[in-house]
Structure formats: C-alpha cells, structure tokens
Amino acid sequence: MSSSLVWYLREFARVEWIKKFLFAKTAPLVTPTHFRGFPEPTGKTCTHALFCMMACPAPGAIEVVHAGDGWIPKIHKGHCIRCGLCVEACPNGVLKSGRIRETMEREGTSLLFSFRIAIDTELCTGCGNCCTACPVNKQADAQMGAGGHSSNDDVIMRVQEGDIVVIHEDKCTGCKTCEVSCPNGAIRIARILEGYQQPVQEGF
Amino acid sequence: MNILQWIKNKVRSRSIHVAYVDVGSCNGCDIEVLACLAPRYDIEQYGIFVHNNPREADVLLVIGAYTPGWEEKLAMVWDKIPSPKAAITIGNCPISGCLFDRKGSFVDPPVKKHIPIAAEVPGCPPRPTEILQAILSVRDTVFSDWEEEHP
Ligand code: SF4
Ligand code: SF4
Numbered sequence: 001m002s003s004s005l006v007w008y009l010r011e012f013a014r015v016e017w018i019k020k021f022l023f024a025k026t027a028p029l030v031t032p033t034h035f036r037g038f039p040e041p042t043g044k045t046c047t048h049a050l051f052c053m054m055a056c057p058a059p060g061a062i063e064v065v066h067a068g069d070g071w072i073p074k075i076h077k078g079h080c081i082r083c084g085l086c087v088e089a090c091p092n093g094v095l096k097s098g099r100i101r102e103t104m105e106r107e108g109t110s111l112l113f114s115f116r117i118a119i120d121t122e123l124c125t126g127c128g129n130c131c132t133a134c135p136v137n138k139q140a141d142a143q144m145g146a147g148g149h150s151s152n153d154d155v156i157m158r159v160q161e162g163d164i165v166v167i168h169e170d171k172c173t174g175c176k177t178c179e180v181s182c183p184n185g186a187i188r189i190a191r192i193l194e195g196y197q198q199p200v201q202e203g204f
Numbered sequence: 205m206n207i208l209q210w211i212k213n214k215v216r217s218r219s220i221h222v223a224y225v226d227v228g229s230c231n232g233c234d235i236e237v238l239a240c241l242a243p244r245y246d247i248e249q250y251g252i253f254v255h256n257n258p259r260e261a262d263v264l265l266v267i268g269a270y271t272p273g274w275e276e277k278l279a280m281v282w283d284k285i286p287s288p289k290a291a292i293t294i295g296n297c298p299i300s301g302c303l304f305d306r307k308g309s310f311v312d313p314p315v316k317k318h319i320p321i322a323a324e325v326p327g328c329p330p331r332p333t334e335i336l337q338a339i340l341s342v343r344d345t346v347f348s349d350w351e352e353e354h355p
C-alpha cells in the first residue's frame with residue numbers, strides 16, 4: 001500500500017505530519033544529574049585541612065573562606081574546570097559534584113595527601129626560623145623561642161646543636177609556612193597526592 | 205510598539221547569525237561549539253546559524269585567553285559586525301585565562317578588557333547546552349526592541 005501515490009498524499013496531508021514538519025524541536029536538553037557540575041557544599045563541617053586547594057589544578061578556582069564560626073570552600077566560576085579533584089581530596093566529604101562521592105564509596109577509592117620535608121644542609125644555617133614559624137610546632141610547644149630550640153619531643157622539627165633535625169614528619173600539614181619564612185630557601189615541602197583503592201570483596 | 209518593530213523582533217528571534225573567533229585556546233571550547241551543530245543539540249532549530257563571517261554576524265563567540273597576536277585584530281573583527289550585535293565569551297579562558305594564566309605566560313585575559321562582552325559562559329569547556337542557553341538569552345535581551353532603545 002505504501003507504494004501508491006494516494007497513500008503518500010494522504011500521509012503528508014495529515015495535520016500531525018504538517019505540525020511535525022514545521023514545528024518539530026528536539027526536547028530541551030536537561031543536564032543529567034551524574035554530570036560533574038561545579039562542586040557544591042554537602043553541609044558537612046570543613047576542618048580547614050586545605051586539601052581541596054592543594055589538589056586543585058586550576059589557578060584561583062577554590063578558596064577556603066570564613067563562614068560564621070567555621071570555614072567553607074568557595075568555588076570561583078570562570079576558574080574552576082569541574083575536574084572534581086577537590087571533591088575526592090576532601091577527607092570530610094564537604095563537597096559534592098555529580099556522582100563522584102557515590103562512586104568513591106562504591107569502589108573504595110580515595111585520594112590521600114602526605115608531606116615530605118626536605119632540608120638542604122648546605123644552605124641551612126640553623127637559624128630556626130622554620131621551627132618557630134611552623135603552626136604545628138607552636139601548638140606542640142608554645143614555649144619555643146627564637147632559635148628553634150625545644151625540649152619537647154612532639155614538635156615536627158627543632159634545632160639541636162646548631163643543626164636542624166626533623167622528628168615528626170608525619171605531623172606536617174603541608175602549609176608551607178616554613179618555606180616562606182626560610183631566608184635561604186633551604187627547606188622544601190613536597191605535597192604528595194596518592195590514589196588508593198580498597199580491595200573489592202568477592203562477589204561484588 | 206509599532207508594527208515594523210514587531211516584525212523585526214519576530215524575524216530576529218529566528219535568525220541569529222553567529223561568528224566565532226579563537227583568540228588562543230586549547231581548542232576544547234571550539235569542539236563544544238561545533239557540537240552545538242550536531243543533531244543532538246541542533247542549534248539551527250532555534251534559528252541560530254553559524255557562518256563565521258563577521259559582516260553577516262549578530263553574535264560573536266570569543267574563545268580563548270587572548271594571546272598577543274590578537275591585539276587590535278579582535279577589535280577589528282568586532283567593529284566589522286553591524287549593529288545590533290553582542291559578544292559572548294565561551295569557557296574559562298576569556299574570563300580568567302584558565303590554566304594558561306600562569307607566571308611567564310603571554311596571555312592577557314579577561315577579554316572583557318578588549319571588547320564589550322554581553323555574556324560569559326564559564327566551564328572548561330562549557331556544555332553545548334550552556335552555550336545554547338547563553339546565545340538564546342542574549343537574543344532576548346539584546347536584539348528585541350533594539351531600534352526603540354537606540355533611536
Ligand atoms: S573541581 Fe577541580 S578545578 Fe574546580 S575547584 Fe575543584 S579541584 Fe579546582
Ligand atoms: S609545611 Fe607547615 S606544618 Fe609542615 S613543617 Fe612547614 S610550617 Fe610546619
């Protein structure tokens with residue numbers, strides 16, 4: 001039947017067909033919820049670890065700012081590339097974007113920061129500026145004076161007999177305050193970002 | 205509103221001609237602009253046509269972080285477009301320089317400094333739907349009643 005001319009004429013004369021021919025539009029496209037958008041706060045408490053800022057590859061995209069008593073990460077549109085690294089690097093789950101958090105939970109993945117302190121003994125004069133500048137040292141030993149001497153074993157580093165000694169590298173928070181305060185550029189902090197995955201159970 | 209203006213509004217809302225210019229980018233945003241032409245997004249169903257000729261254009265899409273080679277040239281392209289016209293920046297690059305705006309690089313963002321910009325679409329790259337939405341919103345705000353607002 002569809003080979004006859006009359007059939008074609010009838011087919012094309014239908015109101016439905018003419019409407020479609022003249023006014024058809026593809027449905028307005030909605031962004032699927034699993035697409036990564038600009039990261040949004042989940043409402044969990046930010047502890048100011050600043051791992052989001054350290055992980056972010058785009059200059060000026062994320063800033064942790066004061067919000068009332070606490071802190072909150074602020075995303076700058078026009079800088080953020082929606083990579084989602086800040087969402088993954090946050091140890092407290094403060095940010096969310098698409099289904100990144102769900103995927104991390106399901107697959108047991110995480111991004112972990114660790115910090116290494118490297119001191120060039122050739123350049124270091126043992127002035128102790130880094131020891132007194134370090135905020136973690138300040139908390140461990142409030143009495144530490146200029147010169148960086150300390151009898152407290154909880155500090156990250158201290159000056160012993162004119163030489164700098166690193167005791168607790170693991171306590172370093174990667175803030176790099178010491179780098180800025182060193183007059184000789186002798187101390188360098190390496191921020192190391194590693195991806196981990198928990199072994200998935202059988203039958204998963 | 206007189207009848208002539210009404211006709212102009214009607215015609216203009218179905219006939220937006222677009223030229224795009226890349227002032228130094230990674231090409232990611234160019235690909236997304238091209239994706240708007242594909243059947244999935246089908247930019248022409250909204251009456252938007254891509255010509256890439258500034259003399260015919262109503263909307264100029266600016267992509268990229270503005271490299272020194274574009275000094276004066278971009279303004280030249282902008283001047284060639286007959287009024288009413290609007291420029292839209294696509295992506296992070298024209299807003300902030302995105303990943304290229306680092307110490308020692310030669311880019312000079314934002315593009316806002318160099319030509320007047322009507323809308324910015326952030327994202328690296330922005331989605332075709334976001335580009336479409338920006339063009340449609342500019343169409344409604346810039347082009348309708350243009351003669352009445354600029355006698
Ligand atoms: S999504 Fe990526 S670019 Fe955006 S703020 Fe987070 S880490 Fe930075
Ligand atoms: S990076 Fe910060 S926490 Fe780590 S040693 Fe330097 S000052 Fe202390």
Ligand code: SF4
Nearest residue numbers: 229232295296297328
């Ligand atoms: S915004 Fe991102 S995708 Fe677009 S041109 Fe710049 S770097 Fe490339």
